Amino acid sequence: MIAIDFAGKNALIMGVSNEKSLGWAIAEQLLAAGARCIFSYQGERLLRNLEKVTAGQQNVLLEPCDVTVEADLERLFAKISSEMGSLDMLVHSVAYAPRASMEGRFIDTTLEDYHTAMSISAYSLISVTRHAEPLLNSGSSIITLTYYASQRVVPKYNVMGVAKAALEASVRYLAAELGPKNTRVNAISAGPMRTVAAKSIPGFTAMYEKAAQTAAMKRNATQEEVGKLGLFLLSDLSSGITGEISYVDAGYNIMGMAID
Numbered sequence: 001m002i003a004i005d006f007a008g009k010n011a012l013i014m015g016v017s018n019e020k021s022l023g024w025a026i027a028e029q030l031l032a033a034g035a036r037c038i039f040s041y042q043g044e045r046l047l048r049n050l051e052k053v054t055a056g057q058q059n060v061l062l063e064p065c066d067v068t069v070e071a072d073l074e075r076l077f078a079k080i081s082s083e084m085g086s087l088d089m090l091v092h093s094v095a096y097a098p099r100a101s102m103e104g105r106f107i108d109t110t111l112e113d114y115h116t117a118m119s120i121s122a123y124s125l126i127s128v129t130r131h132a133e134p135l136l137n138s139g140s141s142i143i144t145l146t147y148y149a150s151q152r153v154v155p156k157y158n159v160m161g162v163a164k165a166a167l168e169a170s171v172r173y174l175a176a177e178l179g180p181k182n183t184r185v186n187a188i189s190a191g192p193m194r195t196v197a198a199k200s201i202p203g204f205t206a207m208y209e210k211a212a213q214t215a216a217m218k219r220n221a222t223q224e225e226v227g228k229l230g231l232f233l234l235s236d237l238s239s240g241i242t243g244e245i246s247y248v249d250a251g252y253n254i255m256g257m258a259i260d
């Protein structure tokens with residue numbers, strides 16, 4: 001049996017709202033394996049949630065950071081430098097698109113909403129990785145969270161699908177640039193999961209049920225399964241894998257047609 005031991009390893013996890021968050025599912029695995037984790041959160045509103053989910057955990061630091069604010073990024077990475085010295089793992093689990101851009105027709109996407117979705121959901125991976133680069137140890141691993149609407153049209157996903165396509169392309173470019181430094185960059189493409197972000201997608205409940213009916217395994221994947229894939233991609237077990245989009249969706253994406 002191969003045991004993953006992250007004792008002495010440092011991780012940054014960005015984008016945990018509560019215990020349902022995909023970022024938390026991954027963080028739980030990292031904490032169980034002994035990693036020291038710093039969580040960044042957007043705004044004081046989320047601090048109490050984070051304090052609740054991390055209560056009783058050793059090795060935890062909490063730091064505010066809005067990924068669109070350069071000064072926040074500078075402060076966060078200065079804190080990581082002074083408190084941890086270096087980073088081995090980075091989990092980017094941040095996305096946002098204004099609800100109006102997901103309610104209407106894609107063709108009506110405003111430039112402002114396009115910029116917002118792209119800036120938070122795609123560009124932030126680039127800026128966060130740039131800030132992290134000087135702190136990354138050899139053998140470090142970065143992961144982000146994406147969704148199948150980057151590859152195929154999913155109703156109402158609209159500009160978020162376009163942002164996820166940009167995010168996935170960014171994974172490949174970052175992986176190519178950081179590969180020679182022995183840093184890997186990958187994305188997890190998760191099936192639909194009930195989280196705060198999912199609630200803002202119009203018609204999510206119907207989509208969630210339809211996905212389970214269509215998937216090869218006739219169910220949806222779980223947060224825990226996302227966490228386990230995260231653990232694999234962040235560990236040395238995946239040392240030869242970079243620039244990839246790995247699906248954890250109970251086999252939804254392989255289906256060309258639903259079979260009753």
Ligand code: NAP
Pocket residue numbers: 015016017018020021022023041042043046065066067068092093094095096120145146147189190191192193194195196197198
């Ligand atoms: P979540 O718990 O709501 O996590 C999303 C996080 O992004 C929230 O903590 C949110 O903070 C944060 N965020 C938004 N704008 C930010 C900003 N400007 N700066 C810093 N943080 C910001 O939802 P989730 O479903 O776990 O989402 C995590 C990732 O998984 C996202 O990339 C999402 O697209 C992806 N994903 C989700 C699903 C699904 O079905 N749930 C499927 C595939 C992929 P606030 O709460 O303050 O906005």
